[in-house]
Amino acid sequence: MNKTWNNRAWLMVLPVLLLVAFNAIIPLMTVVNYSVQETFGNNLFFFEGVKWYQEVLNSPRFHAALGRQFAFTAMILLIEIPLGVAVALAMPRSGPWVSVCLVLMALPLLIPWNVVGAMWNIFALPDIGLLGYGLNAAGIEYNFTRQPAAAWFTVVLMDVWHWTSLVVLLAYAGLRSIPDAYYQAARIDSASAWSVFRFIQLPKMRRVLTIAVLLRFMDSFMVYTEPFVLTGGGPGNATTFLSIDLVKAALGEFNLGIAAAMSIIYFLMTLLVCWVFYTLMTKGEEQ
Amino acid sequence: MLDLTWMAWTWQTATFFAVILALLLGMTVWEWASPGGNPRVGVLGLRTTRGDRLFISLLGSAYIHLAWLGLVGSDLRWALALSIVYAIGVFRFV
Numbered sequence: 001m002n003k004t005w006n007n008r009a010w011l012m013v014l015p016v017l018l019l020v021a022f023n024a025i026i027p028l029m030t031v032v033n034y035s036v037q038e039t040f041g042n043n044l045f046f047f048e049g050v051k052w053y054q055e056v057l058n059s060p061r062f063h064a065a066l067g068r069q070f071a072f073t074a075m076i077l078l079i080e081i082p083l084g085v086a087v088a089l090a091m092p093r094s095g096p097w098v099s100v101c102l103v104l105m106a107l108p109l110l111i112p113w114n115v116v117g118a119m120w121n122i123f124a125l126p127d128i129g130l131l132g133y134g135l136n137a138a139g140i141e142y143n144f145t146r147q148p149a150a151a152w153f154t155v156v157l158m159d160v161w162h163w164t165s166l167v168v169l170l171a172y173a174g175l176r177s178i179p180d181a182y183y184q185a186a187r188i189d190s191a192s193a194w195s196v197f198r199f200i201q202l203p204k205m206r207r208v209l210t211i212a213v214l215l216r217f218m219d220s221f222m223v224y225t226e227p228f229v230l231t232g233g234g235p236g237n238a239t240t241f242l243s244i245d246l247v248k249a250a251l252g253e254f255n256l257g258i259a260a261a262m263s264i265i266y267f268l269m270t271l272l273v274c275w276v277f278y279t280l281m282t283k284g285e286e287q
Numbered sequence: 288m289l290d291l292t293w294m295a296w297t298w299q300t301a302t303f304f305a306v307i308l309a310l311l312l313g314m315t316v317w318e319w320a321s322p323g324g325n326p327r328v329g330v331l332g333l334r335t336t337r338g339d340r341l342f343i344s345l346l347g348s349a350y351i352h353l354a355w356l357g358l359v360g361s362d363l364r365w366a367l368a369l370s371i372v373y374a375i376g377v378f379r380f381v
Binding site: 054 | 292293294295296297299300303304319322333334342343346349350353356357361363
C-alpha cells in the first residue's frame, strides 16, 4: 500500500513549536550566551570564550558533585527497579484488593516534592522523629545532619519511598497485559515460578521497564527539591548533587558564567542518556 | 524594535546558532527535494534517517569539543576539524 505524504500536516505542530521555543529554546540560547561571558550585574557582560567550560571540566568540585550524582542514580535504579517488579508480582491480579493496592501505591506519587523532603526531615530527626529516635533507641547511632552515611541512607530511603510506586504501577500494567494463554501453556509444561518470570513475565514487561528505567534515571539524575529540603546538600557537601551544586553556583555565589557552563554540560549528559534510551526502546520495537 | 539585550548576545554565539539554523534549513530543503529521510541500517546496527544522523553528529561534536577542552586546551580549531570528519563519517556509515 502506498502512503500519502502531505507535509502540510506539519503546520499542525506549529503552536507546540512556538510554545517550546518560548519555554525551552530561548532560555537555552540565553544559557549558552551566559556560558561564554562574565557578569557583575546591571546587565553588563564581558566575553570570556570557553574559559568557564574549561574551569568546570577541570574542577574537582564539579567532578565530586557529578560522582555523587551518578552514585545516587545508580543506587536508585538498583533498588527501585527490582523492588518495584517484586511488589508488582506480589500484588493481586483480581478481586477487591486490586483497587486498594493501586490507591496505596499511587499515594506517595501525589505528594509534592518539597512536602516529601519536609516530611522526611521531621521523620528522620534524631531527637523527635520516629525513624531517627527509633534507630537511636535501638542502639544504632544515627544523625543525618552530622553523619554523611546517615544522610545518604536517608536521602536514598526517601527516594525509594517516594518513587518505587511508579515502577510498581508500570510493572503491574505490564503484567496485566500478558494474556492468560501464556500462563496456561506454562502450567501444561509444568514450568517453575522462576521460569514463568524469566521467560514470560520479564520479556513481556520489557517495554514498560525500559520506560520505568528512563523515567527513574531522568528524575534521579535531576533530583533537587527533596534532598535540598532534607539535608540542604550536607553534612558538608556529602549530599550536594549536581543540581544542588548548580543552584549554589548560580544563586548562592552569583557565578552565572560557571553555572551556565555547568548547565550546558549537564544538559548534554541528559540528552545523551535520553537518546541512548530512546534508541534502545525504538530498536526493541523494530525487533 | 524587539529588545534582546537581556539574552546577552555575542557575535560568536549568534554565529553558532545561525550555523545550527542553517543546518536545519538545509535539512528541510534536502527533505523537500528527497522525501522519506533516506532510512538505512548502518555500522551501529541502528535504523537511522538523515535527521538522526545530524543529531548524532551534533551531539558527538559537542562531546568532542568538551573532551578537547578538558583534556587538551582552549584552542578548538582541531576539535572543530575532528568534529567535521566525525560528522562526515556519521553521514557516510551510520
